[in-house]
Amino acid sequence: MYRERASRLTGAVVWTNTPSPDGQGAVLPDGCMDLLWHDGRLLVAGPDTHAHPTTGPPTVWAGVRFAPGTAPALLGVPAHELRDRRVDLADLWPAAAVRRLTARVNAVEDPVRGLEELALRRAAETAPPDPLLGRLVAALDAGRPVSATADELGLGARQLHRRSLAAFGYGPKTLARILRLRRALDLARSGLPFAETAVRTGYADQPHMARDVKQLTGRALGDLLARG
Structure with missing residues (x-):
């Protein structure tokens, strides 16, 4: 439990x-x-x-x-x-x-x-976390494109990738995928239909969401929800 x-x-x-x-x-x-x-x-x-x-x-x-x-x-x-x-x-x-x-x-x-x-x-x-990291997470979690987020933060693509590796363990594109997965799971667990969940979380369509969920978790979305 x-x-x-x-x-x-x-x-x-x-x-x-x-x-x-x-x-x-x-x-x-x-x-x-x-x-x-x-x-x-x-x-x-x-x-x-x-x-x-x-x-x-x-x-x-x-x-x-x-x-x-x-x-x-x-x-x-x-x-x-x-x-x-x-x-x-x-x-x-x-x-x-x-x-x-x-x-x-x-x-x-x-x-x-x-x-x-x-x-x-x-x-x-220890020193507090870099506030830029919080802004990065907030932007990607809101569905902002990585390139636009880098511009808004005043970072080049290489610098953003390097700082993301140190802070999150992977690049900003992977971070954006994982944050989108979290949003999709939260909405699907609330009872929102899968097709609407896909639209609201920025997937191209429901099959795109299904593929991405399976790639990141090894399970189908319905199976994840059934297991709680």
């Missing part, structure tokens, strides 16, 4: 999840990165370009999902180095520091609260 709530860290979400015993769950691409707790360990989930299956025994996971583009500054590592990966936090930070942080999180009855406190402390110690 999956539960989430807004975090005290601006733009972030905290969540817990116990995967289904049948092992059929998956984490879909969403443009975000997560700080994870599982079985007493701290891990990081990098940005996904495809669905990441949830496997293993049905034990509790907890996480802080950072707003798109904000995690690399907090973690001190470019997003593209973690693309489609799950790594131990000790692979990114000094092992001794991670042991102390892990013990602190494990000492809290609710690991979500411990993770949130860790994220808040880290945010207080």
Whole structure:
């Protein structure tokens, strides 16, 4: 069972999840990165370009999902180095520091609260995210073309691509596809017919949406909705 709530860290979400015993769950691409707790360990989930299956025994996971583009500054590592990966936090930070942080999180009855406190402390110690990244996400999430967005931000195509790789793990065109996928799933889950969902989210037509959803998630849209 999956539960989430807004975090005290601006733009972030905290969540817990116990995967289904049948092992059929998956984490879909969403443009975000997560700080994870599982079985007493701290891990990081990098940005996904495809669905990441949830496997293993049905034990509790907890996480802080950072707003798109904000995690690399907090973690001190470019997003593209973690693309489609799950790594131990000790692979990114000094092992001794991670042991102390892990013990602190494990000492809290609710690991979500411990993770949130860790994220808040880290945010207080680092510079705030580049506001340009928020403007980029907002423009692409509104369906603005990548080229027009680059012009509006005063960036050349190469500079935009380079900054996107560091912040999001992939280029702006992939980010735009993933943000469009999120919008489409939200509308389809609200009950909007698939054809109208395709129009509202900027696909050429419903078959175009169906192909893109299948490419990014490995499943048909109807199957995703049926699984919740």
